Amino acid sequence: MPLPVLRVQDLKTYFYTGAGVTRAVDQISYDIGRGEIVGLVGESGCGKTVSALSILQLIQSPPGRIVGGRIELEGRNLLDLGTREMESVRGDQISMIFQEPMSSLNPIFSIGEQVSESLRIHRGLSKRAALDQTVKMLELVGIPSPERRVSEYPHQMSGGMRQRVMIAMALSCQPKVLIADEPTTALDVTIQAQILELMLSLRQELNMAILLITHDLGVVAETTERVVVMYAGKVVEEATARTIFRSPLHPYTIGLLGSVPSLDNVTRERRGRERLQEIPGLVPSLDNLPAGCNFQPRCARAMDVCLGQEPDLKEIEAGHLVRCWLHA
Amino acid sequence: MGAERKQYSYRLSLGERLRQRTGGPIRRLLRHRLATVGTLLVLAAIVCALAAPLLAPYDPLEQDLRFRLKPPLWRAPEGEKFLLGTDQFGRDVLSRIIFGSRVSLAVGTASVLLGGSLGLFLGLCAGFFGGWIDDVIMRLADVQLSFPFLILALCIIAILGSGLINLIIVLSLYGWVVYARLIRASVLSIKEIEYVQAARAIGQSTAKILVKHILPNVIAPFFVISSFQVARIIIIEASLGFLGLGVPPPTPTWGNMLSDGREYLQEAWWIGTFPGLAIAVVVLGINLLGDGLRDALDPKTYLKS
Numbered sequence: 001m002p003l004p005v006l007r008v009q010d011l012k013t014y015f016y017t018g019a020g021v022t023r024a025v026d027q028i029s030y031d032i033g034r035g036e037i038v039g040l041v042g043e044s045g046c047g048k049t050v051s052a053l054s055i056l057q058l059i060q061s062p063p064g065r066i067v068g069g070r071i072e073l074e075g076r077n078l079l080d081l082g083t084r085e086m087e088s089v090r091g092d093q094i095s096m097i098f099q100e101p102m103s104s105l106n107p108i109f110s111i112g113e114q115v116s117e118s119l120r121i122h123r124g125l126s127k128r129a130a131l132d133q134t135v136k137m138l139e140l141v142g143i144p145s146p147e148r149r150v151s152e153y154p155h156q157m158s159g160g161m162r163q164r165v166m167i168a169m170a171l172s173c174q175p176k177v178l179i180a181d182e183p184t185t186a187l188d189v190t191i192q193a194q195i196l197e198l199m200l201s202l203r204q205e206l207n208m209a210i211l212l213i214t215h216d217l218g219v220v221a222e223t224t225e226r227v228v229v230m231y232a233g234k235v236v237e238e239a240t241a242r243t244i245f246r247s248p249l250h251p252y253t254i255g256l257l258g259s260v261p262s263l264d265n266v267t268r269e270r271r272g273r274e275r276l277q278e279i280p281g282l283v284p285s286l287d288n289l290p291a292g293c294n295f296q297p298r299c300a301r302a303m304d305v306c307l308g309q310e311p312d313l314k315e316i317e318a319g320h321l322v323r324c325w326l327h328a
Numbered sequence: 329m330g331a332e333r334k335q336y337s338y339r340l341s342l343g344e345r346l347r348q349r350t351g352g353p354i355r356r357l358l359r360h361r362l363a364t365v366g367t368l369l370v371l372a373a374i375v376c377a378l379a380a381p382l383l384a385p386y387d388p389l390e391q392d393l394r395f396r397l398k399p400p401l402w403r404a405p406e407g408e409k410f411l412l413g414t415d416q417f418g419r420d421v422l423s424r425i426i427f428g429s430r431v432s433l434a435v436g437t438a439s440v441l442l443g444g445s446l447g448l449f450l451g452l453c454a455g456f457f458g459g460w461i462d463d464v465i466m467r468l469a470d471v472q473l474s475f476p477f478l479i480l481a482l483c484i485i486a487i488l489g490s491g492l493i494n495l496i497i498v499l500s501l502y503g504w505v506v507y508a509r510l511i512r513a514s515v516l517s518i519k520e521i522e523y524v525q526a527a528r529a530i531g532q533s534t535a536k537i538l539v540k541h542i543l544p545n546v547i548a549p550f551f552v553i554s555s556f557q558v559a560r561i562i563i564i565e566a567s568l569g570f571l572g573l574g575v576p577p578p579t580p581t582w583g584n585m586l587s588d589g590r591e592y593l594q595e596a597w598w599i600g601t602f603p604g605l606a607i608a609v610v611v612l613g614i615n616l617l618g619d620g621l622r623d624a625l626d627p628k629t630y631l632k633s
Binding site: 056083087089090092099104106118121169 | 458521523526527528529531532533534544545
């Protein structure tokens with residue numbers, strides 16, 4: 001694995017609400033190598049987004065708080081930084097793009113003003129220089145006639161175009177890490193492919209690492225090199241993408257993969273046999289987690305030990321980690 | 329195609345950009361017919377207030393008991409020269425209405441400016457920072473809302489004494505709650521929108537996010553509510569004047585004139601009627617303008633077109 005550029009270690013982000021403590025992210029760790037693409041996968045509400053927002057310290061506080069762990073960017077712990085220093089990291093070293101391109105741009109500013117903002121903050125460019133640079137960025141992300149588009153407003157653009165603008169905005173300072181939180185979920189399939197391809201090609205060009213948060217295993221298979229699977233605020237499995245798809249070990253990962261139609265499944269279905277599998281039950285509520293292994297109530301292979309004690313994350317072979325008693 | 333005169337619009341001069349931006353709302357406002365009427369009425373009132381000494385035919389304070397309770401021109405015998413009649417001291421009603429507009433408009437705008445900025449500031453803080461700041465500000469607002477306004481005004485004026493400045497203070501204190509609650513509610517909804525988070529994700533500071541992303545999005549409802557507040561304040565000022573809590577006589581104010589007119593309603597109806605009409609017309613004008621502003625400034629109504 002290449003040298004990690006971003007290292008998340010035992011990160012804990014808890015939400016303190018009237019009802020008690022919600023452990024949205026509970027001691028998760030992962031590394032992202034320089035220029036690497038890592039997929040962060042899991043069902044809705046498993047803590048993917050919270051863990052990403054924690055990296056940039058964008059957790060709404062109160063009620064949320066990062067209560068422990070380290071987030072190291074090239075060896076520097078971001079959690080030790082002051083507000084000012086953190087502001088200078090955001091958008092410059094680490095950028096983020098969001099799920100909803102429709103609401104991620106402020107309707108009252110032109111595209112150019114919004115994209116150039118980051119350049120003006122971090123590079124100290126003049127308004128005009130920043131706008132010239134913005135035109136180049138918009139060209140880079142494949143927006144046609146960028147010099148005309150810079151003075152347009154978000155409502156004049158389609159969802160795919162806006163997501164390209166968001167990418168331009170995130171990449172304008174050539175960050176080392178890009179966090180993409182479900183960047184294609186709100187887009188239709190053809191646009192999805194274009195946006196993913198764009199992100200991949202820009203990664204090559206700018207040599208940045210990408211943390212791709214998604215629940216779409218198809219996207220993961222197509223793009224990522226390594227996959228971290230999260231369940232109920234914890235990492236349950238981590239391996240290279242190839243291993244995850246070929247030989248998943250955790251019953252949850254197996255279930256996730258089984259719930260996606262693959263070409264094999266389709267042909268089998270033609271023959272009228274197998275249906276898509278589902279994982280029974282629901283994601284447990286984070287403030288009322290089951291005893292023992294958090295996945296145990298939904299697990300077909302649960303044993304006695306699963307009820308009593310939570311398994312540790314174990315390295316089964318180099319680079320393949322699993323949190324399951326079956327492989328302890 | 330025309331490469332030599334290719335001009336990027338983002339390179340427009342400041343003036344051109346300004347025109348592009350402000351041209352929109354004003355044009356939209358004037359397309360609204362009733363709003364145009366409102367604007368004209370408000371402008372007329374402002375001209376009256378500013379040019380009162382030039383417009384008023386008489387000194388509003390000059391008493392002349394020989395011309396006591398003279399009826400308006402069209403009901404008066406030949407030779408009389410008071411367009412809207414005179415009051416019980418022989419003062420010209422028209423001149424007093426013209427000078428009275430000064431107090432009404434001054435009180436209206438000053439209290440809205442003062443109360444509005446206070447409310448805007450507190451509302452922004454309460455909505456954006458939340459937590460205990462929000463609690464303190466909003467409980468304060470609740471306490472104030474639970475207080476009958478006239479009693480509050482009576483207390484403050486009893487303590488501070490009556491006068492123009494004190495009146496403005498009272499009315500500003502009265503008004504801030506309306507703004508604070510409105511602004512807080514808008515901020516609460518806007519700060520959850522992803523572009524605020526996106527702005528934070530590119531490293532913008534909290535202060536800048538407040539000023540650049542949140543404020544412009546709440547300022548339109550603020551203007552709209554301000555215009556309605558001016559109208560309300562003018563009415564409240566008149567009611568305070570009517571109760572004798574406003575600007576003390578002999579300064580002509582519409583409220584004082586109404587109060588004077590009440591006693592003579594049987595024999596000299598014009599003393600109270602015309603200031604009442606003035607209030608009604610100005611308030612109507614401001615409300616029409618406010619309605620128009622609401623449509624012109626609301627991005628939801630104009631971005632669709």
